[in-house]
Amino acid sequence: MAEEQPLLKVTIDNITVEVPAGTTILNAARQIGGDVVPPAMCYYSKLQNSGGKCRTCLVEVSKGSEKDPRPMPKLVASCRTTVMDGMEVKNITSQRVIDARNGVVEMLLINHPLDCPICDQAGECDLQDLSFNHGKDGSRFDFEKRVFDKHTLGPHIQLHMTRCILCYRCVFTADQLTNKREHGVLDRGDHAQIATYIEKSLDNDFIGNVIDVCPVGALTDRTFRFKNRVWFTKPVDAHRNCSKCCGEVRLWMRGDEVFRVTARKDQWGEIATASDGKTGWICDECRFEKKKTSDWVIEGPTKVNRQSVIAQNKYVGLVKPPEFLQEVMDGTKPRYMLDIHSVSGVNEPEIRLDLIDGPAHSEDFKIADEKRKELEQ
Template sequence: MSEEIKKFKITIDGQTTEVAPGTSILEAARQIGGRSVPPAMCYYKPLENSGGRCRTCLVEVSKGSEADPRPMPKLVASCRTGVMDGMEVKNLTSDKTQEARKAVTEFLLINHPLDCPVCDQAGECHLQDLGYEHGLERTRTEFERRTFEPEDIGPYIKLHMNRCILCARCVLAANQLTEEREHGILFRGEQAEISTYLNKALDNDFIGNVIDVCPVGALTDKTARFAQRVWFTKPVNASCSCSKCSGKVVLWMKGEEVIRVTARKDQYDEIEEWICNECRFERKDLKYWSIEGPRHIDRHSVISLNHYEKPKNMINLLNNPDAKEISVKDEE
């Protein structure tokens, strides 16, 4: 009989849960759920060694542990800090955390262009969400932004380095999914950029997944660029018989037309199963797919407002206390 592992208790914003030793504060927060979960621009659970770069997940540790109740002197990155038994953490309830998140957001936006109206990532962009919640109305910097020309880094992928925040998710995904990595972070400091090795193309069978892991619009699908705004499309679960991957995908459709194909993601926008390039880029016809039904988008986003799916027994209330309730049946 194996010995039972003692779990650690952690309290985040007044909510307590128990987690296994070695769990990060961020994963413990995700176990609690709700608005106490810190945002993360670089951490990506399916990718080894991710996290620790963007600092958007900073939290205040007001109590280190039962053994040593002293608070930690500085804010810590929740994705890289392990839980201790009896630890108490403040996220939403900490003014220092919120001020630090505003500062981090401002730094991320220093070189980021204001091209949301033409960016394919608009509507499902983590930086757009951060900018809305914590961003300033105008920049306080006076120097010129870094600018790059869009670059083709493969037959299917377009790189917009202007939008990149150097989270390194795409590099880690390539390391994990391919045997020979052909792109990475070149140079250092403010000169750092994502690029390929001697202009080589990224043509691995699974390299299209770097588009899905990118939290901003730096890597885009050339087969779907400028085809449609995401909030005008209808996501549906679909599957096919594929010899390379599971074939389980999300089709983003406009009428009967397949605009783009992506991997299925959870509420934190993390891929559940990697898909191959053939499923992602080459199967843009319904004849290849078995439709399973509408895809419910769990993460908070423009695309999760149920404009494409009516929940059962839903009652819509008009913004008027004297108005009568309108049911789904009345609407139809």
Template structure:
């Protein structure tokens, strides 16, 4: 610790902090534009000037000056005040008077700091310079006349996102922030530079001129478009979601979110299922709730239990899966599955299907082995955390799988599954690094678990984890990276076939042949729906997507912004969404639809409220009693008997990052991204 005096108050701060950080610790405000605690120090704006006794005669930039023992700092002297006023006067020489029409108005650092620290008048009357508008793609709107060259956007894309797509060109008054050659910013995290921009130079293109911040109501919730569970704030005006912003959570997403999380919200407004439907004479006809539930119940009652099946989709919440599981069991059917892709995960062994290291725990690892996964597409926030750890040094990363761009250096070991066997036996050159690592970790992608030999792959990775000291009391380096928000919750609840039940592949095969007569799709759209043409399909969901296209009965549900619901992210962290807007039309919360259907089926589900359902969830496992926390899992070795690996090389399923779910496929913004980033690149 270091003793310093700030504004006549003596205090102790950690050694190595800069003056601006020390001031934050003791609660003294220092204005800044270029400094950001998660980015490299630039020292561009000079707004954070302070006076140091016995130091340089001029004020110093507090963001770049480390504290020293006995340092005496003043942040409010006349000299500092005059320096800040001068800096603002210079910054505003070229800044246009756009505040009335600027989307940043009301949330602008330049506005706030000018009001608090500015002089109020300017002595300069030269013409303001003009900078041509830049085209950064369908997501980011630019007004580069407003740019104050803080370089936050450049540093974010270089350091955090790892794409190095922006830079400064020109010198002095002619400097411009540019992509060098005319191209769009392609990072999956590009929207974060909108939040980082302290002026209105970079704003959200889809949000442009649609609302003012003071018109919006805010709801703190979580994202479910991937399995990370990023913490977000949903801003609404009336019944409409206007924008989505990140919410600080150091353990999950820090203060970043992916572009899919941020911009897919317009998909919540279109192709919505807002009333019940029944197919009559080949056409879907809207009916009331009583008629649709009577019709669905009649069909289910007249079907033998072993010919009824239920599939939970990637956006299904824990409450609705729990109730649907109970309905199926009371009907006498064990044909339920939440693994739409057919991944061979072990439901009875929680440690074998979650990200045990935790997202924040990545920063404590000192080696990483990636097994047939591309975190950049599957979980951009986790990829950013891996890059953050990589930049700190002493973090070798290797991959077994196809060659993809990871945004950090990765040693490619090949794409043959037999490499896993070599490592498990200690015969591979990579074993040397594994054996000397203190906290090694491995990450298995979902595409490694949908193969015919996936059980052997899971058993081998378990052996590697045990052999190379990845499993200890204070460390667990065995990680499964999920893509779907509902997957871990479904496995926790046990939404998988019990003894004698059919899994997803058997259900689809028997539905195609007519052996399965009724299939209940709980928002399940990522399956081969062509195999359900010979069966009676009940679809419960919120969008007219693939499942609704082949449905005989449609039960309109609520999207994640329209209900209080529970989800479990890839690390096993239980999180809850909150209701930001009400569901459209006659749509209802998903658990309530299943509860109502159970009454028409003459089944007794003893839940009268969401509180009752959550009390039942609490009895399932400690994770549901510890919301927003990660529960440590007991490690149970995975044994498979004989290892039988295929010679088929690892491959990654072709995936459009922007359209992995029904909301993304309904979004025009995501369609524009697909057109710009996928169609133009091929």
């Protein structure tokens, strides 16, 4: 019987934890949790060789180990640096780390378009959270931003290379879930981009997972494109018997309508482990084709972090006060007293929003072709 390896002690922000040998500083911090955990935009524990690209997880090693207590002269990437026995690390307690992280965020936002109001990733974007904590209220970049043409990657995926931060997650995902590698990153420096050869790998049944691993809005679901805001939808866990994948997904619903289907994610924003112990990648059939509640067995509402914008008005066990408006109006349902179309020209003029059974759908807000021509003139 092999001897059990001793655990190594590492102290991160004055909190000590014991981890096995070979554990990275980032994963050791994740065992502690909370603000001690450095942010990660490129590292993905479910993908081999990921990490070391974005530099947002930089930390300061103030003590190398018990045998060699000298500090490391430079900040190190916590996702690629393994712990040593007696190592002491500073994350949020180091001003050097905070200043460096602010600089990394500023660099990531140099060419990133500030189109959050129209981006489908808004509300669940890692870059939004990162910039909120470490961004500045202005930009020192006075030059023209880098711009790429949009690419339609098959019928289900849209590539906005202008938003890409070159984290390589989609490259590793398509490479490790596809039988053959036909894409990657072309060019260097400011001209680097995800190669259009990614289109050739779209015949794989699991290529839709590149949408889930993307930390920004570079890869989005075309079936969900511009249909709704994520905080207006309600996430619920569901499953089905699927011959291709685990069939355990997260439905994003509004009323009884399923707007999109994604894989379940853990507290670190990564694909969660399925009930069979494997990574919960889902197939394209579950993701893009099963958009009816009758296709799924609903398990219940997803437990969302209360700090997330998605959690607004979706707390589990929330008791809402009773509505007395119908009783006041003698059983008559409330309706809109304003002709919205005459004011904004948003919905079709013949559609009365107050008579719609359930929440309004994106189809109800399309401007008629004749009205659009009038507005353009």
